[in-house]
Amino acid sequence: AGGIGGGGIYVTVLMIFGGLSTYDAVPLSKSVVFLGSVVSLLLNARKMGRKDASEKARALIDYNICRLVVPSALMGTLIGVFLNRKLPDSLIVAVLVAVLLGMLVTSIRQTARQCTAEALEPDSGLHESSSPAQSTAEAPQPDSNSSPETTTNQDVLVREVVQNAECNRTTLYAGDIALSIALLLTIVFCGTARFHAEQCYRGLREGDFEVCRYPLMTPFFGHSMENMMAEEVPANMFMFIALAVPLCFASCVVLYNSKVCWRHQQWTLREVLLYDAMALGTGVLAGLVGIGGGLAFSPFFLGMGIEPAVAVATSSTCVIFTSSSTTLQYLGADRVIMTLMVVYGFVNLCASYAGTSLVHWLHEQRPGRKSYISGIVMLGLLVSTVLALAKLIDPVEE
Numbered sequence: 001a002g003g004i005g006g007g008g009i010y011v012t013v014l015m016i017f018g019g020l021s022t023y024d025a026v027p028l029s030k031s032v033v034f035l036g037s038v039v040s041l042l043l044n045a046r047k048m049g050r051k052d053a054s055e056k057a058r059a060l061i062d063y064n065i066c067r068l069v070v071p072s073a074l075m076g077t078l079i080g081v082f083l084n085r086k087l088p089d090s091l092i093v094a095v096l097v098a099v100l101l102g103m104l105v106t107s108i109r110q111t112a113r114q115c116t117a118e119a120l121e122p123d124s125g126l127h128e129s130s131s132p133a134q135s136t137a138e139a140p141q142p143d144s145n146s147s148p149e150t151t152t153n154q155d156v157l158v159r160e161v162v163q164n165a166e167c168n169r170t171t172l173y174a175g176d177i178a179l180s181i182a183l184l185l186t187i188v189f190c191g192t193a194r195f196h197a198e199q200c201y202r203g204l205r206e207g208d209f210e211v212c213r214y215p216l217m218t219p220f221f222g223h224s225m226e227n228m229m230a231e232e233v234p235a236n237m238f239m240f241i242a243l244a245v246p247l248c249f250a251s252c253v254v255l256y257n258s259k260v261c262w263r264h265q266q267w268t269l270r271e272v273l274l275y276d277a278m279a280l281g282t283g284v285l286a287g288l289v290g291i292g293g294g295l296a297f298s299p300f301f302l303g304m305g306i307e308p309a310v311a312v313a314t315s316s317t318c319v320i321f322t323s324s325s326t327t328l329q330y331l332g333a334d335r336v337i338m339t340l341m342v343v344y345g346f347v348n349l350c351a352s353y354a355g356t357s358l359v360h361w362l363h364e365q366r367p368g369r370k371s372y373i374s375g376i377v378m379l380g381l382l383v384s385t386v387l388a389l390a391k392l393i394d395p396v397e398e
Contacts, residue, residue: 009380010344012020012095012292012387018340022089026290027345028328028337034323034350035345037316060313062306063172064265067257068272068316069279070180073293075250076283077325078187078243084288085195093392099296100385107299114371129212180321182255187246192332193217194242200229216332231309271304274296279318286322287329293322298377308373312359 011029014020020028022040084092097171196217204226213227258276261267282296294315301311330336362372 009384009387010134010348012391015042015093015391016387023093024335024337026092026288027086027327027333027335028161029290030286030326030330030338031341032344032348033319034327036348037320037323039349039352039356060310061172061317062310062314063176064267065259065275065306065314066256066317066367067176067260067303068275069181069297070321071250071253071257072285073283073318073322074180074183074187074281074325075247075254076280076285077287077322077329078191078246078283079248080284080287080289080330081191081326082194082243083285087288090392092289093388096291097286097385097388099285099289100388101383103295103299104304104378104381104385107365107374107381110299110302111371111374111378114374118371143233169297179253183246183250184321184325186249188328188332190242191329194239195228195329195333197225197235197238197242200225201235203231223289226268229341274304282323283322287326294319295381299381302374302377309362312373312377316356 010032011022011025013328014025014028015022018025196211197380199214200212204207209226212229213223217225228238254276258272262272278296278300282291282300285291285296286293295316295319298311301315302308306314323350327336358371
């Protein structure tokens with residue numbers, strides 16, 4: 001309901017009540033989050049496609065935010081999954097606790113501010129919207145001393161700027177979809193290939209040649225991976241290229257989308273940099289500690305002044321990319337327990353349907369009560385933080 005994905009809760013529950021190690025809990029959490037994010041995305045898409053829906057209802061997802069967040073987050077997932085294999089479990093749990101505590105404090109402050117504002121002005125915020133692109137509606141007015149002709153021209157220019165920004169904010173283009181999918185597949189393929197290359201490299205030096213003949217990689221490399229990993233220089237070159245190619249691709253997309261939002265969508269440079277940095281960090285954490293991304297996306301969007309219903313819908317859309325990237329990378333590495341994924345995934349499908357439907361109902365029936373949705377986010381963060389602290393203080397024997 002709060003757009004937080006549930007990863008922070010799942011990974012701690014799996015460790016504490018499921019008795020799984022961090023090594024197993026993180027990939028399983030990611031796969032469960034992915035299934036839930038698909039349902040949320042489909043429900044949001046259905047709501048946007050309704051012919052009789054109001055303009056505000058059809059503009060639940062802010063695609064300008066998605067264009068900024070998704071590429072940076074995908075780049076972060078590649079780094080996070082890599083670090084998850086290298087860092088000790090205790091450090092991963094400590095990072096999870098630190099992130100949850102920070103997000104919880106931010107969410108509490110935001111919810112308290114909204115409750116105070118609603119108590120003072122019960123009808124406030126019924127029709128307001130405050131995403132960076134939407135703020136162009138408050139563009140500066142022409143100088144009163146200007147001539148009527150100049151004033152008219154300025155009005156037309158201001159109107160065109162606002163309309164173009166609003167159109168880009170609420171419209172999903174085919175190019176956006178193609179670019180995002182291409183980036184996702186590149187990161188998943190390169191991340192998976194690098195993992196199996198490392199396994200092959202170690203296996204050859206330990207006398208285990210079978211690890212170099214993993215069925216998923218054979219159609220792409222045949223037996224050439226075994227030959228490459230046998231020698232030091234080709235092995236290091238392959239490892240470097242498998243990491244550099246997706247990072248360079250993602251960086252180019254991030255720079256382009258950042259420039260568009262800054263130059264043409266009336267975002268400030270500070271806003272662009274904040275969103276980029278947050279998305280990169282969240283992507284790293286998504287791959288490292290198993291959060292779906294929504295634990296950071298949703299509170300951050302709320303903190304930036306985005307309307308709660310828009311923040312939740314946009315967060316859920318971004319989460320599907322972070323969760324799919326990490327899930328596919330972990331599946332490619334054979335780190336997901338498939339039987340548990342099916343069982344927990346089905347439960348999460350039902351829960352995601354109920355939660356997203358609740359947000360839509362609150363958006364339509366209680367548009368002036370932003371604190372309701374913010375409170376749901378805060379509650380999810382609180383539960384996650386308590387469970388993570390319990391795991392850190394009293395680790396379950398693995």
